[in-house]
Amino acid sequence: xxxxxxxxxxxxxxxxxxxxxxxxxxxxxxxxxxxxxxxxxxxxxxxxxxxxxxxxxxxxxxxxxxxxxxxxxxxxxxxxxxxxxxxxxxxxxxxxxxxxxxxxxxxxxxxxxxxxxxxxxxxxxxxxxxxxxxxxxxxxxxxxxxxxxxxxxxxxxxxxxxxxxxxxxxxxxxxxxxxxxxxxxxxxxxxxxxxxxxxxxxxxxxxxxxxxxxxxxxxxxxxxxxxxxxxxxxxxxxxxxxxxxxxxxxxxxxxx
Amino acid sequence: xxxxxxxxxxxxxxxxxxxxxxxxxxxxxxxxxxxxxxxxxxxxxxxxxxxxxxxxxxxxxxxxxxxxxxxxxxxxxxxxxxxxxxxxxxxxxxxxxxxxxxxxxxxxxxxxxxxxxxxxxxxxxxxxxxxxxxxxxxxxxxxxxxxxxxxxxxxxxxxxxxxxxxxxxxxxxxxxxxxxxxxxxxxxxxxxxxxxxxxxxxxxxxxxxxxxxxxxxxxxxxxxxxxxxxxxxxxxxxxxxxxxxxxxxxxxxxxxxxxxxxxxxxxxxxxxxxxxxxxxxxxxxxxxxxxxxxxxxxxxxxxxxxxxxxxxxxxxxxxxxxxxxxxxxxxxxxxxxxxxxxxxxxxxxxxxxxxxxxxxxxxxxxxxxxxxxxxxxxxxxxxxxxxxxxxxxxxxxxxxxxxxxxxxxxxxxxxxxxxxxxxxxxxxxxxxxxxxxxxxxxxxxxxxxxxxxxxxxxxxxxxxxxxxxxxxxxxxxxxxxxxxxxxxxxxxxxxxxxxxxxxxxxxxxxxxxxxxxxxxxxxxxxxxxxxxxxxxxxxxxxxxxxxxxxxxxxxxxxxxxxxxxxxxxxxxxxxxxxxxxxxxxxxxxxxxxxxxxxxxxxxxxxxxxxxxxxxxxxxxxxxxxxxxxxxxxxxxxx
Numbered sequence: 001x002x003x004x005x006x007x008x009x010x011x012x013x014x015x016x017x018x019x020x021x022x023x024x025x026x027x028x029x030x031x032x033x034x035x036x037x038x039x040x041x042x043x044x045x046x047x048x049x050x051x052x053x054x055x056x057x058x059x060x061x062x063x064x065x066x067x068x069x070x071x072x073x074x075x076x077x078x079x080x081x082x083x084x085x086x087x088x089x090x091x092x093x094x095x096x097x098x099x100x101x102x103x104x105x106x107x108x109x110x111x112x113x114x115x116x117x118x119x120x121x122x123x124x125x126x127x128x129x130x131x132x133x134x135x136x137x138x139x140x141x142x143x144x145x146x147x148x149x150x151x152x153x154x155x156x157x158x159x160x161x162x163x164x165x166x167x168x169x170x171x172x173x174x175x176x177x178x179x180x181x182x183x184x185x186x187x188x189x190x191x192x193x194x195x196x197x198x199x200x201x202x203x204x205x206x207x208x209x210x211x212x213x214x215x216x217x218x219x220x221x222x223x224x225x226x227x228x229x230x231x232x233x234x235x236x237x238x239x240x241x242x243x244x245x246x247x248x249x250x251x252x253x254x255x256x
Numbered sequence: 257x258x259x260x261x262x263x264x265x266x267x268x269x270x271x272x273x274x275x276x277x278x279x280x281x282x283x284x285x286x287x288x289x290x291x292x293x294x295x296x297x298x299x300x301x302x303x304x305x306x307x308x309x310x311x312x313x314x315x316x317x318x319x320x321x322x323x324x325x326x327x328x329x330x331x332x333x334x335x336x337x338x339x340x341x342x343x344x345x346x347x348x349x350x351x352x353x354x355x356x357x358x359x360x361x362x363x364x365x366x367x368x369x370x371x372x373x374x375x376x377x378x379x380x381x382x383x384x385x386x387x388x389x390x391x392x393x394x395x396x397x398x399x400x401x402x403x404x405x406x407x408x409x410x411x412x413x414x415x416x417x418x419x420x421x422x423x424x425x426x427x428x429x430x431x432x433x434x435x436x437x438x439x440x441x442x443x444x445x446x447x448x449x450x451x452x453x454x455x456x457x458x459x460x461x462x463x464x465x466x467x468x469x470x471x472x473x474x475x476x477x478x479x480x481x482x483x484x485x486x487x488x489x490x491x492x493x494x495x496x497x498x499x500x501x502x503x504x505x506x507x508x509x510x511x512x513x514x515x516x517x518x519x520x521x522x523x524x525x526x527x528x529x530x531x532x533x534x535x536x537x538x539x540x541x542x543x544x545x546x547x548x549x550x551x552x553x554x555x556x557x558x559x560x561x562x563x564x565x566x567x568x569x570x571x572x573x574x575x576x577x578x579x580x581x582x583x584x585x586x587x588x589x590x591x592x593x594x595x596x597x598x599x600x601x602x603x604x605x606x607x608x609x610x611x612x613x614x615x616x617x618x619x620x621x622x623x624x625x626x627x628x629x630x631x632x633x634x635x636x637x638x639x640x641x642x643x644x645x646x647x648x649x650x651x652x653x654x655x656x657x658x659x660x661x662x663x664x665x666x667x668x669x670x671x672x673x674x675x676x677x678x679x680x681x682x683x684x685x686x687x688x689x690x691x692x693x694x695x696x697x698x699x700x701x702x703x704x705x706x707x708x709x710x711x712x713x714x715x716x717x718x719x720x721x722x723x724x725x726x727x728x729x730x731x732x733x734x735x736x737x738x739x740x741x742x743x744x745x746x747x748x749x750x751x752x753x754x755x756x757x758x759x760x761x762x763x764x765x766x767x768x769x770x771x772x773x774x775x776x777x778x779x780x781x782x783x784x785x786x787x788x789x790x791x792x793x794x795x796x797x798x799x800x801x802x803x804x805x806x807x808x809x810x811x812x813x814x815x816x817x818x819x820x821x822x823x824x825x826x827x828x829x830x831x832x833x834x835x836x837x838x839x840x841x842x843x844x845x846x847x848x849x850x851x852x853x854x855x856x857x858x859x860x861x862x863x864x865x866x867x868x869x870x871x872x873x874x875x876x877x878x879x880x881x882x883x884x885x886x887x888x889x890x891x892x893x894x
Contacts (some may be wrong), residue, residue, distance in 0.1 A: 012805060028531055030643065035533050038756075045754045045809065050801050053808055055323060057496040059536050062421055063327040081640070089643055110467055111806040114323075118444065121324050125436040129429035130388045134308040134706045137382035141343060144397030154390040154415060157422060161326055190388045 001029055001093040005040070007052055008100040009112055017109070019098065029089040033076065034059065034066065036088060037099075054113040059084040061225060064160030067167065068113055069100040074164035074223035082162065082225040102167035106174065106210045117163050119209040120177060126205035127198035128181040130190050149187055156183035158226040165220035171212030176220035178202050179236035180228050186239060196243035203240050258513050258866045260879045263667040264368040269885055273372045276668070277711055281718035288313030291717050292476035294461055296448045296503050298325030298431070300424055300698060301681025302482030304705030307430035310439030312710060317474055318431065319443045319463060321498060321811075326428045329484055329496040330681075330701060333420025334541060336402060336412035337698040339377040344401055348409040350374045356407050357696060358886045361661075361689020362838035362854065364516070364862070367885055368668060369686045376703040381413055383706055387426040391415050404694040405542060405586060412695045417541070417633060423698055427705070443474075447811065449739045451479065451507045451677065454731045457722060458507075458677035462739045466811060469804040471740050473732050477722040478676045478713055481507060482705065485660035485682040487520065489819045489826065490771070491763025494526060494539045494658035500815040501822050504664050504683050512672040513864035513877060515665035515685035517822065518830035521692055521839045522772050524590035526656035527641055528610040537656040538641060541634055542694060545583045547618035547627065548651065550574050550590070552602040552611050562604070562612055562650050573597055577850075580894055588691060588772075588839055588852070591655035595772045598654075605652045614650035655772060659697060661688045661839065662829075665864040665879070669712035670704060673864075675720065678713060680704035685862065690838025743803050746813045751796030755812045758793050762786065762816070762823055770827050775843040779831040783824060787871065790820040825865060825874060832876065835859045849894070856888050 003024040010017025024036055031039070034056050041051035057065040061082040068083045070076035076086045091097065099113065107115040157180070165176035182199055185191035191198075214233060221230045265276040283291065291314050295306045298320040306318040320328065340353040353374040358365060381399075385391065391413050392400040401410040415422040434440040445466040452460035452473060460475035486501035487493035508514045525540045551572045553565050573593055575582045585593070594611045597603060604610050619627050624647060628635070635646045642652070663685040670678050670686070681701040688696065725732075769782035793816070801807040836845045836852035837859070845853045862879040 028533070030530050031533055032535070035535050038535055039533050042754055042756060045798060045800055048798075048800060051809055053806055057322065057327055057498045058329065058332045059497060060332055060538055062332050062418065063322075063329070063496060064324075065322065065327050085640060087641070087643070114806060117323055121326070121432065121442075121444075124429060125432045129433040130386070131433060132383070132386040132388075132430070133311040134304075134383060134430075134710070137379070137386035140341070140381045140385040140391075141398050143385060145393055146397055147393045147395050150390050150393045154422075157390050157415075157425065158418065160421075161324065184390065185388050188388050188390065190386060 001027055001088065003027065003036070003088070003091060003094070004096040006096065006098045007113070009052070010109055012111055013108055027088060029087070031088050032059070032084060033070070033086040033088065034084050052113065053111045056084055061085045062160060064162040067102055067162045067164055069102065069167060071098050074102070074168040075225055079222070080225060080227045082160070102163050104166045104172040104211070106172060107163060107166065117161070119211070120161050120163060120174065122209060123174065123178055123202055123205045124181065127194065127201040128185070130185055131194060132190070143189055145189060153184050153187040156180045156187070156228060156232050159228055160226060162225060164223040164225060166211065168219040168223035169212065170217055170219065171215060173214045174206050174209070174211040175214035175233050175236065176224060176228060176230065178206055179232035182236045182239060183232040186235065196239060196246070199236060199239040200243045200247065203236070258511070258673045258864070258877055260513065260665065260673070260864055260877050261667060262366065262879055263669060264366070265668065269368060269371045272368055273375060280711065280715035283714045283718050285313055289315060291315065292317065293478050293480060293713065294474055294476040295319070295480045295482060296461060297328065297482035297484060297681070297683070298322070298428070298442070299328035299330035299482060299484055299681060300427055300701030301705040302328070302480070303424065303427035303431045304702050305480055305482060305680055305709050306440050307427060307434050308706050308710045309713070310434035310437070314439070316434070316440040317443065317476065318440055319446045319448055319461070321445065321447045321466065323444050325431065325442055325444065326425060328424060329499050330424045330698070331421045332496065333698055334417045334539070335404060336414035336419045336695040337380070337423065338404070338411050338693070338695045339381045339413060339699065340374055340411060341378055341381060343399060344410045346409045348411050350378070352409065353377060353411065355886055357687065357693060358689070359889070359891070360691055360693040362691050362852070362891065363689065363856070363860065363883060363888055364519070364837055364881065365687055365689030366862070366881060367883060371885070372708070373687050373700060373703050376707045377699050379707060380699065380702045384423060384426050387430060389415065389422050389426045407693070420698060423702065427702070448503045449506065449814065450735050451510045452732055452735045453510050453674060454725060454729060457675045457720065459722065459725060460732065462735045464739070464743070467806050469802070469807070471736055471743070473727055473736055475725055475727060475732070477717055478678060480678045480680060480709065481664065481683050482680040483683045485663070486819070486822060487657045487660055489762070489823050490657045490766045491759050492529065492534060492537050492656065492767070494523065494537050494656055497536060500818070502815050502818045504679070505818040505822055507664065507672070507674070507677060509867050511674045511867070512677055513665040513866055514662070514825060515862050515864045516662040516690070516829065517826045517865065518770065518833060518840055519661035519690050519838065520657055521587065521659040521661060522591045522655045523658045524587055524594060524655045525613065525653045527638065528605055528652050528654035530606060530642070538637070539656070539658060540638060540651070540653060542587070544613060544631060544634060545590070547630065548583065548613040548615050549617060550583050550594070550611055550613055552597045552604060556601040562614070571602070578894060588841065592772050592841060594655055610652035610654045612650040613653045615646060616650065619647065659692055661685065661690060661692055665862065669715065670709055671712070671716060676716065676722070678709060680709055690840055743810070743814070746797065746810060746817070747799050747803055749794065749797045749799070751798050753796050753798060755797065755799065755809055755816050758789065758797065759812070759816045759819065761789055762820055765789070766823050766826070770830050773841050773843050774830050776831060779827050782827045783831070786820065786824045786827065793817065793820055828873060829863055829865065833859055833863065852891070854890070
């Protein structure tokens with residue numbers, strides 16, 4: 001099959017970028033989207049041109065490194081699919097495809113399709129953990145956790161930190177990312193002691209990093225390659241509210 | 257000249273580690289903050305070590321080439337993590353996990369290390385649960401377990417098919433907690449390109465900032481490499497695209513011995529290559545072989561659809577050759593048998609490199625719903641990649657490289673032959689011998705990072721008392737200069753071929769001659785082809801762009817240059833080891849019925865190679881292996 005690609009090229013952070021047209025000819029529908037970019041890059045290099053920079057690594061949909069806006073949709077047209085798992089059979093022969101980087105003020109562009117997602121690490125640093133220094137942990141089976149609870153926590157813990165939720169959100173909000181971590185840890189008994197402090201600090205960090213606010217468009221859950229639900233955001237908002245109301249009065253919110 | 261001293265403590269195996277921990281020197285809490293430890297790699301081993309060393313009070317710098325430490329390839333591990341908890345009451349114990357691991361490794365690992373690993377396995381699970389790792393649970397709230405190959409007990413803990421992800425995020429979060437506290441500084445998009453050795457000790461690393469291209473050095477009192485394995489020397493493997501050997505290889509060239517480089521593990525059930533453009537391979541869980549039957553057509557060139565090949569014209573070769581294990585024959589056996597069938601021209605699918613894994617009988621016997629319950633997500637993953645529905649047509653599978661047991665040689669304290677240079681996780685050679693058991697990689701990475709290294713590194717620092725140095729030191733300047741020159745050289749060859757074209761060609765040589773089955777003729781041929789390819793690489797490579805920007809072709813070029821040297825060492829090691837053991841199968845050394853034939857008299861040792869100078873064969877050193885607690889025996893699967 002043949003495709004026409006319009007790819008965002010931007011040599012560096014301070015330079016203006018633009019869409020550049022490329023032809024992808026005689027490609028197999030069994031190729032993955034990134035393999036098509038590999039092939040295109042090989043051709044560019046043989047012509048002495050600079051290849052298109054894009055982040056990728058595991059190519060199994062778990063590391064979260066890849067992420068492209070494909071025709072304006074984060075990770076492309078298929079639900080629950082990271083860019084690396086998208087295959088060309090999802091397109092028609094002769095299609096024109098726009099390929100752009102994540103666009104969000106919190107994710108500055110480094111080059112071409114590569115952006116800086118360091119802000120997501122800093123949200124985790126603000127409280128996305130359970131303080132449990134190595135050594136002296138009690139036997140694992142002394143903490144009983146109902147299967148339903150751990151399954152719900154796991155649904156949220158599956159987040160791969162790709163940033164698609166931010167790119168898909170009209171406000172550029174990182175709420176689904178943050179709420180996933182708050183849900184994962186806040187649902188488990190081990191996560192209770194820091195639950196409300198964690199919510200306050202992670203939410204505050206989102207603002208510092210220039211992510212937008214959440215107005216529940218729900219675009220994030222449509223884009224999420226792990227299909228994480230915006231129920232997590234409800235949970236985050238509830239914990240944040242509870243923590244905020246208690247905070248000013250010197251009290252600490254209690255777990256329910 | 258390298259001297260191998262494994263420094264295994266004396267005394268009974270059960271008490272070695274406890275006794276050793278008591279005898280090792282300690283660094284007092286106030287002094288710990290005076291020491292800086294450089295950790296390269298942020299996977300299970302690197303991140304867990306960074307978090308724990310910082311908690312103890314050391315200053316830690318952690319370097320990774322990803323944009324975030326959370327993306328290290330440990331994240332892709334699916335199955336689970338072993339631990340001798342005996343929660344099932346099915347007869348498991350530390351002794352049994354130790355025994356299974358030594359035997360599974362085909363008697364080419366160090367007993368004392370493996371015993372310690374089995375002891376620590378128990379603590380790992382406790383630690384991870386305390387951090388909030390959502391391991392699978394039963395309705396009563398207790399932890400669930402599943403079974404894995406090479407064991408008769410159920411000792412594998414798991415978090416759906418994403419155990420590696422959850423364990424890595426656990427370690428990553430602990431590390432980020434320490435970043436917030438100020439104990440760890442993370443350097444993302446930063447690649448280690450050389451090791452700085454001063455007065456015989458590892459004192460720093462030279463790195464390249466992958467965004468700006470700036471080359472700089474970081475100095476410390478000890479260096480830790482947790483940079484993973486080198487399966488990507490084969491180009492096509494189940495490893496992530498970025499996984500590479502550069503850190504360990506450049507440390508090797510500075511004096512760290514490389515142990516058992518030819519010990520690679522090939523997993524039998526991966527999705528076959530579908531075209532020349534293929535960039536990597538995807539693993540399908542081994543558990544599928546519980547219900548799937550492996551077969552190929554009996555006649556060469558049979559192009560019929562699988563459902564049109566009558567029963568009598570199919571060869572269920574695993575069931576035929578290994579009647580008692582059948583389709584559940586161990587990994588190395590199943591992989592070799594698939595290769596044999598394809599070599600005979602019986603392979604299926606485009607290119608003929610594939611065999612069928614057929615669920616038709618199981619679906620008939622158990623119903624489609626049962627099969628969907630057991631393997632639904634795997635069938636979906638298969639269909640996503642191949643566009644074929646395994647409920648309607650059999651899967652096509654083929655073996656692929658996915659783990660390297662070899663790595664930098666380390667002593668009992670996880671220190672390499674360069675004092676101060678420690679190696680953790682898959683990057684070292686220590687615990688899996690010639691074959692790793694499923695669900696043991698995660699166990700080893702976390703044992704090294706959370707528990708072993710934090711104890712042993714203190715002993716090194718307290719004994720060595722490294723002197724102060726600064727970045728003006730002539731050795732530091734020299735190393736930086738060499739790295740800058742090397743980078744410049746890669747950019748100015750101005751040849752005609754791309755990095756990937758060299759990498760693919762190397763991969764094909766490695767796969768053909770140093771893959772699932774090896775022989776002296778093939779290995780000698782590879783030893784001729786690889787230096788030729790390397791020479792062409794340095795003559796005819798083309799890397800566009802500059803060294804002052806994000807340049808992914810340049811990054812790859814440096815890594816492939818190292819693979820072109822490492823590949824040769826792997827072939828040399830494979831040629832010298834005139835026996836078959838675990839994943840290393842030499843066709844000349846097999847029993848009458850085609851099983852691996854070990855030679856314990858001549859080869860019960862660790863082969864540790866010393867780098868001498870460019871384009872010269874490396875020097876072999878031997879660490880003899882003694883087996884006091886597990887009796888040497890032949891494995892059989894008939």
